[in-house]
Amino acid sequence: MPMSRLSLVGAAIVLVCTTTLVYGQSKFGFGKKATDAEIAGWSIDVDRDGKYLPPGHGTVSQGRELFQNQCAACHGEKGEGGIGDKLVGGKGTLATAKPVKTVGSYWPYAPTLFDYIRRAMPLNAPESLTNDEVYALSGYILNMNGIVPADAAMDAKSLSAVKMPNRDGFVDDPRPDVP
Amino acid sequence: MKSGSRVEATRSSTRRQFLAAGSLAVGGAAALVASGEALAAEPAAGAENLPPNVPEWMKQPGADTGSEPYGLPSKFEKSIVRVLKKDTEQQTSSQSQTPLQDIDGIIVPNGLFYERHHGGIPEIDPAQHRLMIHGLVERPTVFTVDDIKRYPSESRIHFLECSGNPPYTKIYAKTAGELVGLASCCEWTGAPLKTVLEDVGLKPEAKWIIAEGADAAALTRSIPIEKCLEDAMLVYSQNGERLRPAQGYPLRILVPGYEGNMNVKWLRRLHVTNEPIYSREETSRYTDLMPDGTARKFTFMMEAKSIITRPSGTHKIQPGFNEITGLAWTGRGKVAKVDVSTDGGKTWQAAKLQEPVLTRAFTRFRLAWTWDGKPTTIISRVTDETGYVQPSFEQLKDVRGLNGQYHNNATWPWKIAETGEVTNAHVKA
Numbered sequence: 001m002p003m004s005r006l007s008l009v010g011a012a013i014v015l016v017c018t019t020t021l022v023y024g025q026s027k028f029g030f031g032k033k034a035t036d037a038e039i040a041g042w043s044i045d046v047d048r049d050g051k052y053l054p055p056g057h058g059t060v061s062q063g064r065e066l067f068q069n070q071c072a073a074c075h076g077e078k079g080e081g082g083i084g085d086k087l088v089g090g091k092g093t094l095a096t097a098k099p100v101k102t103v104g105s106y107w108p109y110a111p112t113l114f115d116y117i118r119r120a121m122p123l124n125a126p127e128s129l130t131n132d133e134v135y136a137l138s139g140y141i142l143n144m145n146g147i148v149p150a151d152a153a154m155d156a157k158s159l160s161a162v163k164m165p166n167r168d169g170f171v172d173d174p175r176p177d178v179p
Numbered sequence: 180m181k182s183g184s185r186v187e188a189t190r191s192s193t194r195r196q197f198l199a200a201g202s203l204a205v206g207g208a209a210a211l212v213a214s215g216e217a218l219a220a221e222p223a224a225g226a227e228n229l230p231p232n233v234p235e236w237m238k239q240p241g242a243d244t245g246s247e248p249y250g251l252p253s254k255f256e257k258s259i260v261r262v263l264k265k266d267t268e269q270q271t272s273s274q275s276q277t278p279l280q281d282i283d284g285i286i287v288p289n290g291l292f293y294e295r296h297h298g299g300i301p302e303i304d305p306a307q308h309r310l311m312i313h314g315l316v317e318r319p320t321v322f323t324v325d326d327i328k329r330y331p332s333e334s335r336i337h338f339l340e341c342s343g344n345p346p347y348t349k350i351y352a353k354t355a356g357e358l359v360g361l362a363s364c365c366e367w368t369g370a371p372l373k374t375v376l377e378d379v380g381l382k383p384e385a386k387w388i389i390a391e392g393a394d395a396a397a398l399t400r401s402i403p404i405e406k407c408l409e410d411a412m413l414v415y416s417q418n419g420e421r422l423r424p425a426q427g428y429p430l431r432i433l434v435p436g437y438e439g440n441m442n443v444k445w446l447r448r449l450h451v452t453n454e455p456i457y458s459r460e461e462t463s464r465y466t467d468l469m470p471d472g473t474a475r476k477f478t479f480m481m482e483a484k485s486i487i488t489r490p491s492g493t494h495k496i497q498p499g500f501n502e503i504t505g506l507a508w509t510g511r512g513k514v515a516k517v518d519v520s521t522d523g524g525k526t527w528q529a530a531k532l533q534e535p536v537l538t539r540a541f542t543r544f545r546l547a548w549t550w551d552g553k554p555t556t557i558i559s560r561v562t563d564e565t566g567y568v569q570p571s572f573e574q575l576k577d578v579r580g581l582n583g584q585y586h587n588n589a590t591w592p593w594k595i596a597e598t599g600e601v602t603n604a605h606v607k608a
Contacts, residue, residue: 025318027377030320030322030326031322034312034320039311042311045399045456083269101463107459112457115459116459119399123269126395127397169473169474171469171476172477173476176567177579178577178579179574
């Protein structure tokens with residue numbers, strides 16, 4: 001049965017409506033819109049200036065206790081290292097034959113500490129710590145390195161304000177440099 | 180066993196089933212049954228399979244077609260496996276290497292592809308996996324794996340290499356695979372990242388893309404937007420089959436020629452930004468410490484490298500004809516030539532390159548050589564299409580010292596003793 005002109009018009013309208021329902025102006029129209037809630041749940045990147053740091057706070061003394069329970073088994077009681085990295089010390093060793101790269105001697109930006117602990121630590125249960133706990137641990141590790149005082153409290157503002165000793169220790173890639 | 184037994188056995192379906200099952204405890208039929216185990220157990224003195232005798236495996240039918248739904252190498256090749264890292268207390272963040280000395284051609288089979296993981300190998304149900312693209316884009320989008328597979332696809336052959344292959348302090352390993360086996364090459368299939376980025380609409384201020392994996396390390400690296408638009412891919416297959424879990428199943432990003440860890444596996448998020456994120460993996464790790472105490476950051480490019488894979492460490496050669504063969508590659512494009520020295524670097528001859536020579540891919544080289552039986556050292560040296568020449572270890576050390584850890588692309592000398600035994604010419608003092 002031939003399709004009536006009216007139903008052709010109807011089909012065209014349906015087609016137009018369907019097309020406009022496809023998200024945005026995408027050429028292919030694959031995928032679905034990422035909602036703000038979805039992005040907020042997944043986007044855990046913290047930049048070097050700390051502008052993406054989340055709300056929350058924790059003190060050095062809270063961090064000390066957490067560290068013993070959550071970190072010391074791998075990183076040592078005082079962050080001296082073990083199965084996990086050494087976290088403390090190494091100041092002044094970078095230009096020697098035996099450099100010791102730690103948070104204190106090598107890491108250029110303090111907010112990165114928050115980023116890494118939150119996303120990847122502890123090794124056996126990543127993303128299990130609260131933001132308050134991550135702030136506390138960041139503060140304690142900085143304190144063990146003599147970078148913040150024992151009575152320090154860490155939040156987005158204070159962690160962003162920490163100037164790491166090796167902040168200016170990085171240079172752009174000069175390669176090819178050899179021969 | 181009489182020669183007629185082959186025909187007899189194929190006629191008897193009962194016997195065939197026994198054969199397939201490899202069962203030995205089947206009374207009178209047992210004499211006909213010769214499983215692989217039983218064959219291997221026979222005395223190896225066996226000239227009985229050599230001419231003029233007819234070999235055992237011709238006197239009876241072999242295993243049933245399809246007896247291995249997913250095929251594996253011959254059991255006689257069991258020793259060809261990845262090199263596992265021994266000096267580590269945990270294998271969650273660790274590595275395994277490709278036995279390069281046992282690879283022919285330029286394609287590394289999926290089961291031998293090198294591994295470097297930072298939080299173990301996740302087991303991901305592809306139906307539960309998503310890729311989110313957000314940040315400086317017009318349309319923040321969540322994709323299923325099937326969505327990505329619907330985009331126009333492309334297959335390309337590229338190498339992948341870990342930046343620490345090997346550290347400057349670990350140049351004394353025995354075999355080619357132990358030395359520089361954190362490099363492999365295969366055919367990758369996926370969607371060009373450019374297509375997908377254009378589809379979500381990049382904002383003009385987009386300069387970097389932060390890629391994140393869905394592993395326990397949520398590994399994160401910043402990639403320059405130029406590279407993302409040049410030749411990066413969203414990959415779901417390698418060598419014709421879906422990515423192996425150890426290679427990022429069900430989705431990874433490939434940034435050809437850039438250091439391995441930037442090719443984020445189990446890719447779940449692309450955050451488009453105007454500056455790098457300075458993650459732990461691009462500050463504390465994967466930065467190259469120099470003798471003056473400064474460190475180089477964002478050292479993405481894997482510079483030209485080559486190694487002779489045969490003969491190489493632990494091999495033993497005979498005087499007379501020996502083919503020298505190996506692999507060369509460069510992150511900057513194509514291999515232009517490979518020179519080989521058979522006299523410890525005094526003179527060099529051009530090796531023959533196996534066609535096709537592909538961009539950012541392993542290139543196989545070969546040189547016909549007659550060994551006179553005298554002790555010597557053999558070395559290969561690649562020049563890439565930009566004119567860059569692979570340096571010696573001494574040249575690298577003079578500029579970079581030994582603390583850099585990453586991007587050691589030195590030439591590798593193999594020492595050949597009078598006995599024909601081949602060893603690493605770098606010997607720990």
